Amino acid sequence: MSQNTHSSDDINIITDEIRSQNPILIEGFPGIGLVGNIASQHIIDSLEMEYRGSIDSRFFPPIAVLYEGLINMPVRIYESEEHNLLLVVSDIPINPAVSYDIGKKLIEWAKSINVKQIISIAGIATMEDETKVFGAATDENMLNMIKDNVEIFQMGTISGISGSVMTECMIQKMPAISLLGGTQTQNPDPRAAAAVVEALNKLYDFSIDTESLFEQAEKIELEMQRLAEEVKSSEEGQQPRKEFPMYG
Numbered sequence: 564m565s566q567n568t569h570s571s572d573d574i575n576i577i578t579d580e581i582r583s584q585n586p587i588l589i590e591g592f593p594g595i596g597l598v599g600n601i602a603s604q605h606i607i608d609s610l611e612m613e614y615r616g617s618i619d620s621r622f623f624p625p626i627a628v629l630y631e632g633l634i635n636m637p638v639r640i641y642e643s644e645e646h647n648l649l650l651v652v653s654d655i656p657i658n659p660a661v662s663y664d665i666g667k668k669l670i671e672w673a674k675s676i677n678v679k680q681i682i683s684i685a686g687i688a689t690m691e692d693e694t695k696v697f698g699a700a701t702d703e704n705m706l707n708m709i710k711d712n713v714e715i716f717q718m719g720t721i722s723g724i725s726g727s728v729m730t731e732c733m734i735q736k737m738p739a740i741s742l743l744g745g746t747q748t749q750n751p752d753p754r755a756a757a758a759v760v761e762a763l764n765k766l767y768d769f770s771i772d773t774e775s776l777f778e779q780a781e782k783i784e785l786e787m788q789r790l791a792e793e794v795k796s797s798e799e800g801q802q803p804r805k806e807f808p809m810y811g
Contacts, residue, residue, distance in 0.1 A: 578616030596752030598686030598744040603652040612641035622661040666727030681739040685725040689745035697743040754780040
């Protein structure tokens, strides 16, 4: 199978042939609550998407990702011809210094393969107990498409790679929406990821089951609770610590 390379000196996008015609592209990079990559990985598994290639950069941390003993690229591209869908998922956080370049390169590549829309998935810090999905768009048409199914993010900022991707979409006139799962925690938040996937189900008529994500959330919450209790009991069992000056 032929490989296509879209590259500059610092960033390479290397893929097998993309077969989908005018696909939708979803991107999910790590951020608060890991909402982007939990949701993305769940979509990949649920739709049985096929690995198509990767994004590589000398700015990425020098790590290899292992999955069931096999080496994986940390930023991967998947395709589902059946759903006319591409997905970029990352296991590594993207340094803010390189976010602009990655966003620019990603949108240039998307245009070169005739992507019709981009969906950026991320988390957003919120104080609300209820898990909500906030939405933003690059133009009025896309905003009208999402306004009945998410809470429109009226004012604020979208940071990191997700913000760079959305800005670049606007500059290059690529229709795009941002779906932000509200989370109260820096810890992995599968519940926020599930809410985003449910919003996608409504917007694009997917039928991705989110039950396993809710189960995962409960399991993580129980683990966190158990950990907190262990820390508390170990602290209670300790003798009061005598503080020593750092110097002298």
